[in-house]
Amino acid sequence: MKTKRAIPLVDLKAQYLDIREELLEVWDQTLHRMHLFLGPQVQQFEQAFARYLGVPHVLGVGSGTEALDLALQALGVGPGDEVITTPFTFFATVEAILHVGARPVFVDIDPETYAMDPAAVEAAITPRTRALLPVHLFGHPAPMHRLIPLARRHNLLILEDAAQAHGARIHLDGAWKPVGSLGDAAAFSFYYTKNLGAFGEGGAVATPRDDVAERLRLLRVHGQTDKYTHALIGTNSRLDELQAAVLNLKLPRLDLWNERRRTLAARYTEALRDLDVITPVEAPWAHHVYHLYVIRVPAAHRDALREHLMARGIGVGIHYPVPAHLQPALQDLGYGKGTFPVCEQIAREVLTLPMHPFLTDEEVDVVTETIRAYFTGATG
Ligand SMILES: *Cc1c(COP(=O)(O)O)cnc(C)c1O
Numbered sequence: 001m002k003t004k005r006a007i008p009l010v011d012l013k014a015q016y017l018d019i020r021e022e023l024l025e026v027w028d029q030t031l032h033r034m035h036l037f038l039g040p041q042v043q044q045f046e047q048a049f050a051r052y053l054g055v056p057h058v059l060g061v062g063s064g065t066e067a068l069d070l071a072l073q074a075l076g077v078g079p080g081d082e083v084i085t086t087p088f089t090f091f092a093t094v095e096a097i098l099h100v101g102a103r104p105v106f107v108d109i110d111p112e113t114y115a116m117d118p119a120a121v122e123a124a125i126t127p128r129t130r131a132l133l134p135v136h137l138f139g140h141p142a143p144m145h146r147l148i149p150l151a152r153r154h155n156l157l158i159l160e161d162a163a164q165a166h167g168a169r170i171h172l173d174g175a176w177k178p179v180g181s182l183g184d185a186a187a188f189s190f191y192y193t194k195n196l197g198a199f200g201e202g203g204a205v206a207t208p209r210d211d212v213a214e215r216l217r218l219l220r221v222h223g224q225t226d227k228y229t230h231a232l233i234g235t236n237s238r239l240d241e242l243q244a245a246v247l248n249l250k251l252p253r254l255d256l257w258n259e260r261r262r263t264l265a266a267r268y269t270e271a272l273r274d275l276d277v278i279t280p281v282e283a284p285w286a287h288h289v290y291h292l293y294v295i296r297v298p299a300a301h302r303d304a305l306r307e308h309l310m311a312r313g314i315g316v317g318i319h320y321p322v323p324a325h326l327q328p329a330l331q332d333l334g335y336g337k338g339t340f341p342v343c344e345q346i347a348r349e350v351l352t353l354p355m356h357p358f359l360t361d362e363e364v365d366v367v368t369e370t371i372r373a374y375f376t377g378a379t380g
Contacts, residue, residue: 007354007363009315010193014358015257019249026245033241038221041244046204048251049188053181055206057213060239061220064163064189067203068096070237071185072131074205074215075157077102081130083159086116087323087335088343089135093161094324096187097133104333105129106325108340112281114294115142117342122150131157136165136179138319139195139261139291140282144182145172151183158183162206166196167258169287176287180206190239190247195261195291196254198243257357261290264359268293271368275375276301278349292319296349301374306351308374314367317352 016023030041042060050058061067077083079101085093087106097104107120114137121132132151134142142160151158162168162180166188169176180186190202207213215232218225223232265288269279278296282288297305302318309316323343325335337344353367 006313007315007359007366009317009352009354010356011358012192012197012356015250015356016199018253018358019246022249023246026249027242030241030245036241037238039241041241041248042239045239045244045247045251048248049204050206052251052254053178053206055181055208056210057208057216058204058206059213059216059220060244061203061205061216062237062239063201064187064191064194064203065092065095066220066235066237067163067187067189067205068092068159068161069099070216070219070235071159071187071205071207071212072096072100072102073219074207074212075131075159075184077130077157077159080128082126082128083131083133084116084121084124084129085133086135086137086343087325087340088114088320088346089137089161089324090163090320091324091327092163093133093135094330102130103128104324104330106333106335106340108342109346110143111342111346113140113143113283113286114138114346115140118143118146118150121147125154125156129154129156131159132183133159133161135161135163136168138280138294139165139168139289140280141165141168141170141179141286141288143283143285144170144179145285148172148182160186162186163189163191163194163203164291165289166194167254168289171285171287181208184209185212190243195258195289196247196250198246200240200243202239202243202247203237204239258289260357261293261355262288264355264361264364265290265293267361267364268295268353268368271365272371275372277371290355292317293353293355294319294350295353296346297351299345299348302349302351305371305374309367309370312370314370315354318350319352320350321347323347 185207219234223234
Protein backbone atom coordinates (compact mmCIF):
# COMPACT_ATOMS: atom_id res chain seq x y z
CA MET A 1 0.00 0.00 0.00
CA LYS A 2 1.42 3.35 -0.94
CA THR A 3 1.58 5.82 1.92
CA LYS A 4 -0.69 8.81 1.60
CA ARG A 5 -0.80 12.10 3.42
CA ALA A 6 -3.21 12.02 6.34
CA ILE A 7 -6.50 13.87 5.84
CA PRO A 8 -7.64 15.27 9.19
CA LEU A 9 -11.29 15.93 10.07
CA VAL A 10 -10.49 19.65 10.32
CA ASP A 11 -7.28 21.49 9.50
CA LEU A 12 -7.18 25.20 10.25
CA LYS A 13 -3.52 25.90 9.59
CA ALA A 14 -4.17 26.94 6.01
CA GLN A 15 -6.86 29.30 7.23
CA TYR A 16 -4.38 30.83 9.66
CA LEU A 17 -1.81 31.33 6.91
CA ASP A 18 -4.49 33.06 4.86
CA ILE A 19 -4.87 35.85 7.46
CA ARG A 20 -1.49 35.57 9.23
CA GLU A 21 0.18 38.81 8.15
CA GLU A 22 -2.81 41.00 8.87
CA LEU A 23 -3.49 39.20 12.12
CA LEU A 24 0.01 39.51 13.53
CA GLU A 25 -0.08 43.22 12.83
CA VAL A 26 -3.43 43.73 14.57
CA TRP A 27 -2.41 41.51 17.47
CA ASP A 28 0.76 43.56 17.89
CA GLN A 29 -1.24 46.81 17.92
CA THR A 30 -3.72 45.31 20.37
CA LEU A 31 -1.00 44.10 22.72
CA HIS A 32 0.66 47.51 22.59
CA ARG A 33 -2.67 49.12 23.47
CA MET A 34 -3.07 46.66 26.40
CA HIS A 35 -6.82 47.12 26.43
CA LEU A 36 -7.55 43.43 26.25
CA PHE A 37 -11.26 43.01 26.99
CA LEU A 38 -14.36 44.56 25.42
CA GLY A 39 -12.25 47.18 23.61
CA PRO A 40 -12.26 48.55 20.05
CA GLN A 41 -11.83 45.16 18.32
CA VAL A 42 -14.82 43.74 20.19
CA GLN A 43 -16.92 46.81 19.41
CA GLN A 44 -15.99 46.61 15.74
CA PHE A 45 -16.85 42.93 15.63
CA GLU A 46 -20.16 43.30 17.46
CA GLN A 47 -21.25 45.96 14.99
CA ALA A 48 -20.05 44.06 11.93
CA PHE A 49 -21.66 40.79 12.98
CA ALA A 50 -24.91 42.58 13.86
CA ARG A 51 -24.92 44.08 10.35
CA TYR A 52 -24.13 40.68 8.82
CA LEU A 53 -27.08 39.10 10.66
CA GLY A 54 -29.39 42.06 10.26
CA VAL A 55 -30.09 42.30 14.00
CA PRO A 56 -29.79 45.41 16.19
CA HIS A 57 -27.58 43.84 18.89
CA VAL A 58 -24.66 41.45 19.12
CA LEU A 59 -22.87 41.03 22.46
CA GLY A 60 -19.56 39.21 22.65
CA VAL A 61 -19.17 36.75 25.53
CA GLY A 62 -16.66 34.15 26.66
CA SER A 63 -17.92 31.07 24.76
CA GLY A 64 -20.90 29.56 23.00
CA THR A 65 -21.83 27.71 26.17
CA GLU A 66 -21.93 30.97 28.10
CA ALA A 67 -23.85 32.64 25.27
CA LEU A 68 -26.61 30.03 25.74
CA ASP A 69 -26.57 30.36 29.55
CA LEU A 70 -26.61 34.15 29.54
CA ALA A 71 -29.25 34.38 26.81
CA LEU A 72 -31.62 32.18 28.82
CA GLN A 73 -30.94 34.30 31.92
CA ALA A 74 -31.48 37.52 30.01
CA LEU A 75 -34.74 36.14 28.64
CA GLY A 76 -35.86 35.45 32.19
CA VAL A 77 -36.06 31.66 31.83
CA GLY A 78 -35.59 29.95 35.19
CA PRO A 79 -36.91 27.52 37.80
CA GLY A 80 -40.36 26.14 37.06
CA ASP A 81 -39.97 26.72 33.32
CA GLU A 82 -39.76 24.04 30.66
CA VAL A 83 -37.63 24.51 27.56
CA ILE A 84 -38.29 22.24 24.59
CA THR A 85 -35.14 21.19 22.76
CA THR A 86 -33.52 18.40 20.79
CA PRO A 87 -31.69 15.43 22.29
CA PHE A 88 -29.46 15.32 19.18
CA THR A 89 -27.02 18.13 19.92
CA PHE A 90 -23.81 19.02 21.68
CA PHE A 91 -24.31 18.72 25.44
CA ALA A 92 -23.91 22.48 26.06
CA THR A 93 -27.39 23.17 24.65
CA VAL A 94 -28.93 21.12 27.43
CA GLU A 95 -26.54 22.24 30.17
CA ALA A 96 -27.60 25.84 29.63
CA ILE A 97 -31.23 25.00 30.38
CA LEU A 98 -30.20 23.20 33.57
CA HIS A 99 -27.77 25.96 34.57
CA VAL A 100 -30.64 28.48 34.80
CA GLY A 101 -32.73 26.00 36.81
CA ALA A 102 -35.24 25.22 34.06
CA ARG A 103 -36.20 21.76 32.82
CA PRO A 104 -35.17 20.47 29.39
CA VAL A 105 -38.02 18.72 27.58
CA PHE A 106 -36.75 16.65 24.68
CA VAL A 107 -38.60 15.73 21.51
CA ASP A 108 -37.62 13.43 18.65
CA ILE A 109 -35.93 14.74 15.54
CA ASP A 110 -36.71 14.96 11.85
CA PRO A 111 -34.71 12.33 9.93
CA GLU A 112 -33.72 14.74 7.14
CA THR A 113 -32.73 17.98 8.87
CA TYR A 114 -31.81 16.28 12.20
CA ALA A 115 -33.53 19.22 13.90
CA MET A 116 -36.37 18.85 16.38
CA ASP A 117 -39.59 17.80 14.69
CA PRO A 118 -42.17 20.64 14.85
CA ALA A 119 -45.10 18.23 15.27
CA ALA A 120 -43.36 16.63 18.25
CA VAL A 121 -42.64 20.09 19.65
CA GLU A 122 -46.31 21.01 19.49
CA ALA A 123 -47.27 17.80 21.27
CA ALA A 124 -44.76 18.50 24.08
CA ILE A 125 -46.09 21.97 24.95
CA THR A 126 -47.52 22.24 28.48
CA PRO A 127 -48.67 25.24 30.56
CA ARG A 128 -45.11 25.39 31.97
CA THR A 129 -43.38 25.65 28.58
CA ARG A 130 -41.54 28.98 28.35
CA ALA A 131 -39.20 28.62 25.42
CA LEU A 132 -38.11 26.63 22.38
CA LEU A 133 -34.40 26.00 21.89
CA PRO A 134 -33.83 24.79 18.32
CA VAL A 135 -30.33 23.85 17.17
CA HIS A 136 -29.17 24.49 13.59
CA LEU A 137 -27.30 21.22 13.61
CA PHE A 138 -24.25 20.62 11.38
CA GLY A 139 -24.97 23.94 9.64
CA HIS A 140 -28.48 23.08 8.41
CA PRO A 141 -31.17 25.48 9.67
CA ALA A 142 -33.87 24.13 11.95
CA PRO A 143 -37.41 24.52 10.48
CA MET A 144 -37.93 28.04 11.86
CA HIS A 145 -40.76 28.66 9.37
CA ARG A 146 -42.77 26.16 11.42
CA LEU A 147 -41.35 26.83 14.88
CA ILE A 148 -41.90 30.61 14.80
CA PRO A 149 -45.69 30.43 14.20
CA LEU A 150 -45.90 27.69 16.84
CA ALA A 151 -44.08 29.87 19.38
CA ARG A 152 -46.34 32.84 18.56
CA ARG A 153 -49.49 30.75 18.96
CA HIS A 154 -48.40 29.50 22.38
CA ASN A 155 -46.65 32.67 23.51
CA LEU A 156 -43.22 31.02 23.81
CA LEU A 157 -39.74 32.50 23.59
CA ILE A 158 -37.26 31.25 20.99
CA LEU A 159 -33.54 30.94 21.63
CA GLU A 160 -31.61 29.69 18.59
CA ASP A 161 -28.47 27.62 19.13
CA ALA A 162 -26.55 28.85 16.08
CA ALA A 163 -23.15 27.58 17.26
CA GLN A 164 -22.74 25.42 14.14
CA ALA A 165 -24.43 27.65 11.58
CA HIS A 166 -22.76 31.04 11.05
CA GLY A 167 -23.98 32.19 7.65
CA ALA A 168 -26.70 29.56 7.22
CA ARG A 169 -29.96 30.97 5.89
CA ILE A 170 -33.61 30.04 5.72
CA HIS A 171 -36.26 31.12 3.26
CA LEU A 172 -38.88 32.88 5.34
CA ASP A 173 -41.67 35.31 4.38
CA GLY A 174 -40.31 35.56 0.84
CA ALA A 175 -36.67 36.32 1.71
CA TRP A 176 -33.49 34.50 2.71
CA LYS A 177 -32.74 35.29 6.35
CA PRO A 178 -29.66 34.38 8.35
CA VAL A 179 -30.10 31.99 11.24
CA GLY A 180 -29.40 33.78 14.48
CA SER A 181 -31.76 36.60 13.53
CA LEU A 182 -35.03 34.73 13.86
CA GLY A 183 -35.96 34.43 17.52
CA ASP A 184 -35.79 36.42 20.76
CA ALA A 185 -32.09 35.67 20.95
CA ALA A 186 -29.45 33.43 19.38
CA ALA A 187 -26.23 31.98 20.74
CA PHE A 188 -23.09 31.70 18.60
CA SER A 189 -19.83 29.95 19.41
CA PHE A 190 -16.48 31.07 18.02
CA TYR A 191 -14.63 27.94 19.14
CA TYR A 192 -11.80 27.57 16.66
CA THR A 193 -13.30 24.70 14.66
CA LYS A 194 -16.65 26.43 14.01
CA ASN A 195 -17.42 28.02 10.62
CA LEU A 196 -16.52 31.38 12.15
CA GLY A 197 -13.90 30.59 14.75
CA ALA A 198 -11.42 32.54 16.84
CA PHE A 199 -8.10 31.08 17.98
CA GLY A 200 -9.31 30.41 21.51
CA GLU A 201 -12.68 30.60 23.22
CA GLY A 202 -15.37 33.07 22.26
CA GLY A 203 -19.10 33.43 21.77
CA ALA A 204 -21.85 35.97 21.20
CA VAL A 205 -25.53 36.52 21.69
CA ALA A 206 -27.50 38.19 18.91
CA THR A 207 -30.87 39.68 19.77
CA PRO A 208 -33.44 42.00 18.22
CA ARG A 209 -34.66 42.98 21.71
CA ASP A 210 -33.31 46.09 23.45
CA ASP A 211 -34.27 44.82 26.91
CA VAL A 212 -32.44 41.51 26.40
CA ALA A 213 -29.35 43.31 25.07
CA GLU A 214 -29.32 45.64 28.08
CA ARG A 215 -29.49 42.75 30.54
CA LEU A 216 -26.77 40.85 28.66
CA ARG A 217 -24.51 43.88 28.70
CA LEU A 218 -24.68 43.76 32.51
CA LEU A 219 -24.74 39.99 33.01
CA ARG A 220 -21.44 39.44 31.19
CA VAL A 221 -19.62 41.75 33.65
CA HIS A 222 -21.01 40.72 37.04
CA GLY A 223 -24.19 42.72 36.59
CA GLN A 224 -22.10 45.83 36.99
CA THR A 225 -23.67 49.19 36.05
CA ASP A 226 -20.62 51.14 37.12
CA LYS A 227 -17.59 50.29 39.18
CA TYR A 228 -18.67 48.62 42.47
CA THR A 229 -22.41 48.83 41.67
CA HIS A 230 -24.01 45.50 40.78
CA ALA A 231 -27.57 45.75 39.55
CA LEU A 232 -27.83 42.06 38.62
CA ILE A 233 -26.16 38.81 39.61
CA GLY A 234 -24.09 38.04 36.57
CA THR A 235 -20.81 36.38 35.79
CA ASN A 236 -17.49 37.01 34.08
CA SER A 237 -17.93 36.23 30.41
CA ARG A 238 -16.20 38.58 28.01
CA LEU A 239 -14.96 38.29 24.47
CA ASP A 240 -11.32 39.31 24.46
CA GLU A 241 -9.65 41.70 22.04
CA LEU A 242 -7.23 39.16 20.55
CA GLN A 243 -10.10 36.82 19.66
CA ALA A 244 -12.23 39.66 18.32
CA ALA A 245 -9.31 40.69 16.09
CA VAL A 246 -9.31 37.18 14.57
CA LEU A 247 -13.07 37.38 14.04
CA ASN A 248 -12.80 40.80 12.38
CA LEU A 249 -10.43 39.30 9.82
CA LYS A 250 -12.43 36.13 9.29
CA LEU A 251 -15.97 37.56 9.09
CA PRO A 252 -15.44 39.15 5.65
CA ARG A 253 -14.29 35.72 4.39
CA LEU A 254 -17.09 33.70 6.00
CA ASP A 255 -19.42 33.55 2.98
CA LEU A 256 -16.58 32.58 0.67
CA TRP A 257 -15.47 29.81 3.03
CA ASN A 258 -19.05 28.60 3.45
CA GLU A 259 -19.42 28.47 -0.35
CA ARG A 260 -16.29 26.33 -0.50
CA ARG A 261 -17.80 24.00 2.11
CA ARG A 262 -20.94 23.73 -0.04
CA THR A 263 -18.90 22.90 -3.14
CA LEU A 264 -16.99 20.21 -1.25
CA ALA A 265 -20.24 18.82 0.15
CA ALA A 266 -21.70 18.57 -3.36
CA ARG A 267 -18.59 16.72 -4.50
CA TYR A 268 -18.89 14.22 -1.62
CA THR A 269 -22.61 13.72 -2.25
CA GLU A 270 -22.13 13.11 -5.97
CA ALA A 271 -19.32 10.59 -5.41
CA LEU A 272 -21.21 8.69 -2.70
CA ARG A 273 -24.52 8.61 -4.60
CA ASP A 274 -24.52 4.92 -5.51
CA LEU A 275 -23.16 3.58 -2.22
CA ASP A 276 -25.09 2.21 0.75
CA VAL A 277 -24.91 5.47 2.70
CA ILE A 278 -27.33 8.36 3.24
CA THR A 279 -25.83 11.72 2.31
CA PRO A 280 -26.92 15.03 3.87
CA VAL A 281 -30.11 16.64 2.61
CA GLU A 282 -30.57 20.35 2.03
CA ALA A 283 -34.23 21.27 2.47
CA PRO A 284 -35.61 23.53 -0.31
CA TRP A 285 -36.08 26.31 2.26
CA ALA A 286 -32.55 25.98 3.62
CA HIS A 287 -29.07 27.25 2.82
CA HIS A 288 -26.78 24.68 4.48
CA VAL A 289 -23.26 25.74 5.52
CA TYR A 290 -21.88 22.27 6.27
CA HIS A 291 -20.17 22.91 9.57
CA LEU A 292 -19.94 19.12 9.49
CA TYR A 293 -20.48 16.77 6.57
CA VAL A 294 -22.32 13.87 8.20
CA ILE A 295 -23.35 10.72 6.36
CA ARG A 296 -25.37 7.80 7.66
CA VAL A 297 -24.07 4.28 7.30
CA PRO A 298 -26.09 1.13 8.10
CA ALA A 299 -25.50 0.61 11.85
CA ALA A 300 -23.87 -2.79 11.26
CA HIS A 301 -21.19 -1.11 9.11
CA ARG A 302 -20.65 2.23 10.83
CA ASP A 303 -17.87 1.33 13.24
CA ALA A 304 -16.10 -0.92 10.75
CA LEU A 305 -16.13 1.81 8.10
CA ARG A 306 -14.85 4.26 10.69
CA GLU A 307 -11.95 1.91 11.49
CA HIS A 308 -11.29 1.39 7.78
CA LEU A 309 -11.00 5.16 7.22
CA MET A 310 -8.91 5.83 10.33
CA ALA A 311 -6.49 3.03 9.45
CA ARG A 312 -5.89 4.86 6.16
CA GLY A 313 -5.16 8.20 7.78
CA ILE A 314 -8.58 9.75 7.26
CA GLY A 315 -9.95 11.68 10.22
CA VAL A 316 -13.57 10.87 10.98
CA GLY A 317 -15.89 11.69 13.87
CA ILE A 318 -19.25 10.69 15.29
CA HIS A 319 -21.62 13.54 16.04
CA TYR A 320 -23.18 12.37 18.28
CA PRO A 321 -22.94 8.75 19.45
CA VAL A 322 -25.05 9.22 22.63
CA PRO A 323 -28.13 11.47 22.51
CA ALA A 324 -28.53 13.90 25.40
CA HIS A 325 -31.51 12.07 26.92
CA LEU A 326 -29.35 8.96 27.41
CA GLN A 327 -26.39 10.76 29.00
CA PRO A 328 -25.46 9.54 32.49
CA ALA A 329 -25.69 13.09 33.90
CA LEU A 330 -29.33 13.39 32.82
CA GLN A 331 -30.74 10.12 34.14
CA ASP A 332 -32.82 12.04 36.71
CA LEU A 333 -34.89 13.49 33.88
CA GLY A 334 -36.30 9.99 33.45
CA TYR A 335 -35.95 9.40 29.72
CA GLY A 336 -35.11 5.78 28.95
CA LYS A 337 -33.76 3.98 25.89
CA GLY A 338 -36.34 3.87 23.12
CA THR A 339 -37.99 7.19 24.02
CA PHE A 340 -36.84 8.88 20.80
CA PRO A 341 -36.42 6.10 18.22
CA VAL A 342 -35.50 8.33 15.26
CA CYS A 343 -32.75 10.09 17.19
CA GLU A 344 -31.43 6.86 18.69
CA GLN A 345 -31.32 5.09 15.32
CA ILE A 346 -29.53 8.02 13.68
CA ALA A 347 -26.99 8.17 16.52
CA ARG A 348 -26.03 4.58 15.61
CA GLU A 349 -25.55 5.47 11.94
CA VAL A 350 -23.83 8.87 11.76
CA LEU A 351 -20.28 9.29 10.55
CA THR A 352 -18.62 12.67 10.06
CA LEU A 353 -16.19 13.04 7.15
CA PRO A 354 -13.37 15.62 6.82
CA MET A 355 -14.71 19.12 6.10
CA HIS A 356 -13.10 22.55 6.21
CA PRO A 357 -12.72 25.33 3.64
CA PHE A 358 -9.16 24.38 2.71
CA LEU A 359 -9.88 20.72 2.04
CA THR A 360 -8.97 19.96 -1.60
CA ASP A 361 -11.05 18.23 -4.26
CA GLU A 362 -8.37 15.54 -4.41
CA GLU A 363 -8.69 14.90 -0.67
CA VAL A 364 -12.46 14.51 -1.02
CA ASP A 365 -11.80 12.01 -3.83
CA VAL A 366 -9.42 10.03 -1.63
CA VAL A 367 -12.05 9.88 1.12
CA THR A 368 -14.86 8.80 -1.20
CA GLU A 369 -12.65 6.24 -2.97
CA THR A 370 -11.66 4.80 0.40
CA ILE A 371 -15.34 4.49 1.34
CA ARG A 372 -16.06 2.84 -2.01
CA ALA A 373 -13.21 0.38 -1.41
CA TYR A 374 -14.73 -0.54 1.95
CA PHE A 375 -18.09 -1.38 0.37
CA THR A 376 -16.64 -3.29 -2.57
CA GLY A 377 -14.36 -5.23 -0.25
CA ALA A 378 -11.28 -3.95 -2.04
CA THR A 379 -8.17 -3.31 0.03
CA GLY A 380 -7.75 0.33 -0.91
C1 LIG B 1 -19.85 24.29 20.02
C2 LIG B 1 -21.27 24.24 20.43
C3 LIG B 1 -21.73 24.87 21.61
C4 LIG B 1 -20.80 25.43 22.65
O1 LIG B 1 -19.93 26.39 22.21
P1 LIG B 1 -18.52 26.60 22.97
O2 LIG B 1 -18.01 27.85 22.38
O3 LIG B 1 -17.68 25.41 22.68
O4 LIG B 1 -18.80 26.74 24.43
C5 LIG B 1 -23.09 24.87 21.86
N1 LIG B 1 -23.97 24.27 21.03
C6 LIG B 1 -23.57 23.63 19.92
C7 LIG B 1 -24.59 23.01 19.03
C8 LIG B 1 -22.20 23.58 19.59
O5 LIG B 1 -21.82 22.94 18.48
